[in-house]
Amino acid sequence: MNATVEVICYKSKVLNNGNHPLMLRVTKDRKTKYISLGISIPSKEWDFTKNQPKPNCSNKEHIEKIILTKKTQYNSKIIEFTANKKEYTPQILVDAVENTLAPKTIEELYCSHIKTLIKTQKIGNSQVYSYSLRSLRKFTAGKLNIPCSAITLDWLKSYEKWLQEKSCQGNTISQLFRTLRRIYNLAIEQGYASKEAYPFDKFKVSKFNTPTAKRAIEKEEMLKIMVADLSDRDFYTRFSRDIFVFSYLGAGINFTDIALLKHSDIKKERIYYTRKKTGKIINFKLSELALEIIRRYASPFYGDDDYIFPILNKTEHTTPLQIDNRIHKVIGHVNSKLKKLGKEFGIDNLTTYVARHTYATVLKRSGVNIAIISESLGHSALSTTQIYLDSFENDQIDEAMQNLL
Incomplete structure (x- = not known):
């Protein structure tokens, strides 16, 4: 079920000037989140039935413009979440639109994921991601404090060339790119990266896979x-x-x-x-x-x-x-x-x-x-x-x- 977005006049709260704040109300799965629009209005200028300013509202056009802009932002993000089949709550939707999540770099995303793996006792997996992190640090000369948006198709090709120059084998390269891809996907899920800029649609990691030689004896x-x-x-x-x-x-x-x-x-x-x-x-x-x-x-x-x-x-x-x-x-x-x-x-x-x-x-x-x-x-x-x-x-x-x- 998609979220609903509407603007209400918060009549139960009265400001010092006697006005009431206008709030954006986001509702989904019986959960509600309110966000202030930063404007207020006298109750006599608000139509509580239609949830919109009355014709005699003194700042009608300005208020309607703010409401339209904000509702458009939220509805666009709802469409994006729905198209990507991403589960979300009102809080996640608000965070995505209002950018309340502090941006994380690739290095921070790696470190956070490694800590989670260790906490959940997935030690082997944590070492795989630690190895990938060390490789990326060497490739970037220790300058891995970059956003996901910096990971472009050309960037991935440069990393591939660097690994080949280091004589890395196909399966090793495949593992390194698969871990990086997983970190990027986690960033998208957590709202730190955009699906539109996803570079792995064109950069195919599967090309590095090589069959492991059979080692059975008679x-x-x-x-x-x-x-x-x-x-x-x-x-x-x-x-x-x-x-x-x-x-x-x-x-x-x-x-x-x-x-x-x-x-x-x-x-x-x-x-x-x-x-x-x-x-x-x-x-x-x-x-x-x-x-x-x-x-x-x-x-x-x-x-x-x-x-x-x-x-x-x-x-x-x-x-x-x-x-x-x-x-x-x-x-x-x-x-x-x-x-x-x-x-x-x-x-x-x-x-x-x-x-x-x-x-x-x-x-x-x-x-x-x-x-x-x-x-x-x-x-x-x-x-x-x-x-x-x-x-x-x-x-x-x-x-x-x-x-x-």
């Missing part, structure tokens, strides 16, 4: 890694192999979700967890080997709220930032050990991600319905994969996973 290679005798190796090498195998046997569960697993997530030899990246609830049956790996790292005195694997410590890693930093540090060590182990088996760049992709590929080659395992596990359409997985019964997933060994 099933035979996976089995060799699983049965390799590493009893004489250091702890981190054995641990890295176990995490790699657990990911493969655990429906491609990624490292962050493995790190966050707690003993309370195990129910009747099944793992139930909420995927951090998508918020989707996933569960899978634990094979005997997966259970063996869990037992290997379980403390004799563990409780339900203890982490399954020795990656996080519930007393040392309590904040989202501490957790994220710890996971980032450990996965670096794990991937380093996996790469060394992979070279022994003639496999280049063996990482935790390879286990996730191999899970999907092995099941696909085994004839399993692609709707169940979908190649998008870990790829751009991950949310679609989760929707498909959620729609199948557990026994179908369990039967499919018998092909892993």
